[in-house]
Amino acid sequence: MANKLDRISFGKIVQIRERLLKTQATGKKVYRFESGDPSFSVSDQVINAIRQAAETGKTHYIPNDGIPELKKELQLKLETKNKIKLPSSDYIYVTNGAMHALYLVWQCLLSPGDEVIVPDPMWTEAVENIRLADATPVQVILSHEDGYRYDPKKIAAKISAKTKAIFVNSPHNPTGSVASRETLLEIMELAKQHNLFIVTDEAYEDVVYDVKHSSIAALAQEKYQGAEGEALQRKIISIYSFSKSYAMSGLRVGYLVTLDDSVRERISKLLRCTINGVNSIAQWAAIAALRTPIDHLEGMKKEYRERRKLMLNALTGIPGLHPFAPDGAFYLWCKVDPKLYQRLGVKNADEVSNALAEKGIGSAPGDSFGIHCHDAIRFAYSCATPMVIEGTTELARFFGK
Secondary structure (H helix, E strand, O other): OOOHHHHOOOOHHHHHHHHHHHHHHOOOOOEOOOOOOOOOOOOHHHHHHHHHHHHOOOOOOOOOOOOHHHHHHHHHHHHHHHOOOOOOHHHEEEEOHHHHHHHHHHHHHOOOOOEEEEEEOOOHHHHHHHHHOOOEEEEEEOOOOOOOOOOHHHHHHHOOOOEEEEEEEOOOOOOOOOOOHHHHHHHHHHHHHHOOEEEEEOOOOOOEOOOOOOOHHHHHHHHOOHHHHHHHHOOEEEEEEOOOOOOOHHHOOEEEEOOOHHHHHHHHHHHHHHOOOOOHHHHHHHHHHHOOOHHHHHHHHHHHHHHHHHHHHHHOOOOOEEEEOOOEOOEEEEEEOHHHHHHHOOOOHHHHHHHHHHOOEOOEEHHHOOOOOOOEEEEEOOOOHHHHHHHHHHHHHHOOO
């Protein structure tokens, strides 16, 4: 029997991860450059909150859209940090990670035949969730020469009568590019002009280096007032996560913000029918994370800077390999040209990734992230710094540097 899930890819990154874990189980050394899972431990405040929540019996059914205490903390965070003002915390929905938030949004927003404009390359699951909603992702190619900028002119060229939304991901996975304030304003103008939704995934909002992250919902509130502003703000759906900022990837807490009444009603129904509320103890942990002193995050960013430097040093200057220095996230995206294939005796980036996996080195080939990026490869430096130090030496050796 045919099923729409049959059209969804399982994901090459998952396949490479499983392969490396099997290699690791045999006692061999592996370098986990395929996975975007922060190596850091959660803060002591989070551990204490988990323990206290369990000991005080906070293990029962909770409100479908999140416990009130967490939603109030999230509203405070959104208003002070992201500069997004909300009428109340009722417009915030706690989800089982940002991926679940994407699933909810696309299911509640899209109808069969709708189109969503997305960057290419793009994190696979963001696009596959559009397909799960029986809609069509329309790719805008990001180029190495343009610094992987999500170009509003290219977006405009893709808008059709079927377009329902523009998807924005900044900082961007897999390239690490960060959309400028000017770019976001131009995208916002396009959405306003064509009456489109903007769905913005800001999971990496805190992992930025020498640039500033801007939330497009805050820009809309800043630029437009009155009825015009309210109409535009209802069209912006913002998605956030605790996975990257607080190294809570396994606790599965994300959240989304929407002012659109129709979407809100549908999300409440789908939350009820999918998870019936995020793990209660994890939500109390999220409150503690939001109250954790900023130096915990700054310590993580300092390590990421060092790892980024190590990986850039290892992969710069290799004939046929062109790394892009990321402004955010924790990935090094490399464009590949035929020189590298010829020198390594392979046909494509897939074979490069497979050859690396044979050596116990993780990576993700470009076509894991879209249909226009076969000649690329991504390395994650979210694993522990000692692994990055040792693994980048092995990477340089593999590429003949």
